[in-house]
Structure formats: C-alpha cells, structure tokens
Amino acid sequence: MNVEISEVTRRFGRTQAVAGVSLEAGPGVFGLLGPNGAGKTTLLRMMATVIPATSGRVRLLGRDPGAYGPRREIRRRLGYLPQNLGYYPGFTVAEFVEYFALLKEMPPSRVPKAVATAIERVDLGDRAKAKLRSLSGGMLRRAGIAQAIVNQPELLLLDEPTAGLDPEQRVAFRALLRDLGERSTVIVSTHLVEDVGAACGQVALMEAGKVVFHGTPEELIARGEGTGAAGDAPLERGYSAVLAAARSARAAA
C-alpha cells in the first residue's frame, strides 16, 4: 500500500480538522469527496508532508514521514497540487515546471525532457514560453498539474485539480488521471462527484473530519438508490444519501 493511514487526527488549536481517519490506498485513482470544511485539504496536506498528524500513524510509500530521511525520500516520489496554487508571475510555464523539477531533486540531465513531457501532458505545449501572469485560471491550474507530475510521482496528491478547467479540459484531465493511476497512487480531493465517477476506482467521503464512506463509486451509487436523496446523477444521490445519514447519526449522538 502506498498510503496507510490509521486513526489520524489533526487539530488546529481547538478545532479538530481531521478526527480519527483510517485509509489505505494502493496504485489507482482514489477520490476524496466531501463538502467544504470536511477536512479533505487538511488530510491531503498531511499526506503531502506539509503538516504532521497530531496523533495516529501515517505511512507513505512504505516510509514514515515523521523522520527526516524517509520524509525526504517520500518527497522525491511525491507530486502535489495544493488547493490554492501559488506561482511566480514572471516565470514562464517551462521555468515554473523546471523549477519544481529541480526542487524535487530530479537528475538534471532528465529535467528538460521531463519538463517538456509534463507540459505536453497538460496540453500547454504551445504556451510553454508564456509568462504565468499571462495565463487564464484554467491554464494556471494545468501548469500546477504539470509541476506535480513532472517527476513521475509514485504518490500524486491533487487538491481540487479540475477547478477552473473547461469541460473539454476536464474530460482530458480525467483521461490523464486514469493513465497516471495505472502505476501510481493518485489521490484527488474534489467536491465534484462527476470527476470521481469518471476517473476513480476507490472513493472516500469525508464529513466533519471523519471518513463516512469508503468504497467504489458503484458502491456509493448503490447507497443512494431508493433513498430519494437529492441529486441529478446517481453518484450525486449516493453522495447526498451518505452525507445525510452521517449528519443524522451525528445529530443523534
């Protein structure tokens, strides 16, 4: 398993953002669903080694991210797209991706080809020399994805990757996700259930810092059948049904 998380919690002062989450994920695309404030981004940041867990056990790519040496090894094999992507406006797309390839300690001889490949894969080849300040929001998002995949990561963490992408790009991105998931573990945090349905083999649904559902998209669809839950698509109805059940249980407790 590339991701092994057991009873992980994370507190920010009095706020418990993640409350006893356990997850396992191997190669494939894993969807992390949930409403705003459910704790998806915090969980992803812990998996990205940005912040440590307050309690619980985390193992990534078979290593303990709490120790510096293994953490560095994890980071060499990690790709991360944060929810709010920062960027240097004066950098070109190619320089931005190259910069992160170098920060990821890729062998320098491999960097130019890897940068070109990553940029091509997000369909920004014709804008490789464009300054980031000149790009649209969707193009910036794709530049962010390019930096995340430039090192061919074994663990790829994407926080709201399709935000700002147009429908055509979103469809293309899902294909890329499926492709990446064939040999890597790709964890996609999103609130767009259609992304999950189209690309993910496994899905977890978070609510109030807890995982309230873990299974396949088909299983999530099944949870919504006959419940009369709100939603235009089967997956949305499953999502709504699970959330409603979780909220009822929480209210009852």
Next chain:
Amino acid sequence: MASAEVGHRAARTFGAAPQGTARLLRVNLRRNSMPWILLLIAALFWFDSYRPSIATSPLYGMRTFWNLGQGHTIIDFGPFVAGVAAWMGSREGRRGLGDLVTTTARPRWAAQLATWAATTIWAVAAYLVFVCVMFAAYARQGVGGSPPWWWVAVGATAVAAFSAAGFALGAYWPSRFAAAVAAFGGFVAMALSSRTGFSHTSGWALILPTNSNGSFDGSVQADSGIFYPWLPDLPIVRIMFLAGIAVAALGLTGLPARAGGPWLRRAAVAVTLAGVALAGTGIELATTAKVAANGIVIPALHDAANDAPLAYRPVCGHAAGVPLCLNPAYARWMPNLTTALAPVLLEVRGLAGAPVRATQVPASYPSGNGGPPQVITLGGQPPVLRLSLGLVNLPGPCGFCSGPVVSKAFANQVRLMFAHAFAGAGSGRGTQAQQAVQAAMLRVAGLPFAAQPRLIANTEDFLASGPRPQPAPSSANGPVYAAAARLAGLSAAARHAWLASHLAALRAGRLALKDLP
C-alpha cells in the same frame, strides 16, 4: 491532455546535486528582480559616487576618498539591494508557494540560498562592473596612482551583506512591506555608520564601512597606492565584519523547522554562530588598529611586506637649474612646481645651504601628528629639498575646497613653504628673524608684504589639524615686516652676501631682528 507512457524513475547519479543546484541558480538568475533596480542604482552611482569624485585631483587616493573611503558606493547600493533582497526572500511566502516548496525533496534552506545567491550575484556583479567602469574612466583621465582594490572588495562584501540581511528579513516576514522596511533599514544603518564613522579615528568604529579614517585620510591625501601599497589590514577586518553579518543572516534563514532536517538546522545554527564570531573578531581586531606612516596597521594581520615602498621611475625637470624629480603620478604638476620654485631657488642659488636638488617624498599618515606637518623640508649634505605633495591641494579641481586651486595660489603656497624650510623655521612659525627672512624672500619672489599674512593664515589653517600654537599675523606691520622690508630693499648681491654669512646662525635660531641689515 495527452496520455503518455510513464517511465521508470532514473537512478540518482553522482554529481547530480551540484548540477541541480547550478540549474536552480540559473533559473533564479534569469527570473530575478535585482536587474530591474540596477538602472536606478546606476543613475545614483553616477550622481553620488562618480560625479563628485571627478571634481578632485586626478589621484586615486583623492578620487576614491569620497566614493570608497566614505563609502558612497556602498550607500548607493546597500539600501536598494537590501530592499530587493527582501522582496526575493519574501517571494515564496507572498506568492503562497510555501506548501508547495515544503513538499519538495530539496531542503527549503537550500532553495532559499539559491535564490539569495542569484540575487547577490546580480548585485555584486553590478557593483564590480560599476566600479570598474568608474576606474576605466579615471584611467582615461590619466588619474595617478593605483586603484584601491582592497576597498573595492570591502564594498562588494558590503553589498553581499546588505543582500543577506534584506533576504533574511524577507524570509522571516513575507510581507509586501518587507522590501520597503529593508531598504529604509539599510539607509538608516548607513546614516548611523556615517555619523559615527567620521568622528572616530580609532577603536571599534573603524569597522564601519563608511568610516574614512583608515588608509583614507579625511583632511589630507596620503600617498597610498602611489608611494606605498594600499594596506589591506583595515579592509580585511571590514570584510570579516561584513562577511560575518552576511553569514549570520543566511544562517538565520535556516533555523525555522520548515528549512530542512535536523542536521541541516544544526548546520544553520553553526553557520549563524560562525557569522557572529567572524563579525565579532573583525570588531575586536579593529580595536587593535595602530596608525603607521603608511596607513592603519592591524598587528595580528599585518604583513611587513606591505610596508615596502613601491618602486617607480621618477619624472624629472629643472627649476632655476635645480633638478626636480617627482613620482610619475604627480608628473602633470611638474610645470606648476618648477614655476613656483624657480624664483625662490634663484634667490638662494649658490649659497652653501641651498638645495642642490629637489625630490618628492611620500606624505606621512596621519597628517598633523605632533604639530602641523611640513610639506617642504630641506636637509642632508649636500642639501636636498623634499616635497610631500600629498599634503597639499594641487592646482586644478579640488573637490572639497571652496573652488579649484589656481596655479598662482599654489605657487605662493609652495614659495612660502620653501622660504619657511630654507630659513630653518621647522614645524612652528620660527623666530622673528626667520619670519623676517621668509617674508623678504616672498617679497623678492613677487608676493607683496600685504598679501603675506593671509597666505600664512590660509596655509596654517589647511595644514594644522588642531588649534594653532599662535595666531597668524593680522597685517604686514610691526618689527618683523620692517626688518623684512630692509632686507628685501637690499640689492640681490647684498642680500646674497648677507645670507651667505648668516644662514647657519639664522637656521640655528641665534639671530634676532636687530641682526638683520
């Protein structure tokens, strides 16, 4: 988006880390904010460092007194460099890239150091280019002497220190205001350095980068780079101090938990402490500074080889038949000197105590130590006239005077100092008889008695570093000038004969006014 085969990870190869660092540096060099500010610095450098310097005598010691001695090149660069470095140091935080950079394998401190290095390379390279262009302009203008490269190194290190301090501020305070605060802080630091430096000729304050009390003398120009090498002692301790600040500031950026692993952070602590120790050692060494004839000496660092005079081939001319030899750096003033000395040398030609030749000697540092220095002395057997031209304002642009030095004023000053030396008046004003002979010689050389008190006052004012032992004469009246008038009124042959018979007694101070004809 295109699908592509995901390849296997390549094994990390030996030597990849330096190559990766070099590429990272290249990206940072290409996308750095420092070049944008260089045009402004260039304009300021021209206005504040170069332009005032060309109004001084064409000697490196004089030309660089303002811009390197008083640190104006550093003042022009420092605050701006600190501001831009703070801008670059705060870049990650301002742009919201902290999380993303943290998740990469390369320690954040290493990434920050690459950004700092690129910023500093731009700044230091620009500093060196600007100074070299200035020196090239000096060379075209025929400036005499040799450039003070050690002081250039001090300036370059100061630029790096400002860059490091500004960068550390930006890294710790990733705000859009960090750049302005760093620039203002740099300006205040320079202002305080200047305020303290100019008034302290010794002690810890010698470490300050704008303190000209070193090989640069604020009141007169020593002959560093002309007769002696520029002493590296004080520059070395200033480099230690400034490099220490830079190292400590960079070490500080490696202390936060996100900077890297435990070993790296321990290294950052060690680097910070090493920087503090280096700066402290520099200050400690500066307090041991001693003044020598050729500049400031730091005993622990001093290399006696630097005390050896520079070899040179003198440039020679003649004044009233007396050979006059100068250091080639002063060759342009040969006509002024021969014109100035000719009338007074003619007056004493053939006398037993008259100089048989004249030669330039180095000005002694510091000026005025133990009384006003003598620019012209006469001694030896046969007598040789020795000229310390580094102590006087030479004809032409003067820089920090009220205006350019005109040849006539220079000639009168030289004649006064010659007559003073010839009469044996020493470092004081001399006996009344000696003063009378001096006045008579000046009168014969064409300077009316009425103009002499002012000339004496101006010359003493210029040469004396402290209060004068006795007030300058206010007018050309009294017994001294009466005796001088009598001596000047004699025929040339009669004066010559009188001087021949009384010169030894006059110089020994045994003559009174009544002994004059």
